[in-house]
Amino acid sequence: MIYNDHCAECHGPELAGALGASLIDPAFKARWGGRPVSDLRDWIYSNMPPNAPGTLPDAQLDPILAWVLMKNGVAPGPTPLSKANAGAVFPKE
Numbered sequence: 001m002i003y004n005d006h007c008a009e010c011h012g013p014e015l016a017g018a019l020g021a022s023l024i025d026p027a028f029k030a031r032w033g034g035r036p037v038s039d040l041r042d043w044i045y046s047n048m049p050p051n052a053p054g055t056l057p058d059a060q061l062d063p064i065l066a067w068v069l070m071k072n073g074v075a076p077g078p079t080p081l082s083k084a085n086a087g088a089v090f091p092k093e
């Protein structure tokens with residue numbers, strides 16, 4: 001899995017955090033909830049992984065983002081997540 005190869009080392013296999021922040025805790029939801037998913041997408045692209053920011057191709061970034069959203073309880077939509085449809089709002093709990 002792409003997440004395991006690029007992110008799990010720091011964010012943990014279940015996204016609960018390790019060296020890096022938790023991607024499922026209340027702080028994460030408070031920061032990103034109520035904002036377009038594209039904000040989170042852009043932030044990840046520009047900042048992660050820290051040793052190679054700006055290098056994750058869409059083909060890897062989108063499945064990783066979809067996985068992060070799924071682990072936050074967001075139900076997958078009918079169309080695979082992509083740059084084109086990432087404008088939907090990440091629901092606030």
Ligand code: HEC
Nearest residue numbers: 006007009010019020021022027028031044048049050064
């Ligand atoms: C070498 C360790 C490392 C790797 C690999 C890494 N991260 Fe991170 N990540 C961090 C650290 C440290 C932070 C907190 C610093 C910050 O917010 O700038 C962070 C923060 C984040 C945040 C923001 C968390 C928040 O609460 O807003 C997201 C989202 C994220 N990482 C996603 C990813 C994804 C997706 C990948 C894989 C493509 C990844 N990271 C790979 C170390 C890492």
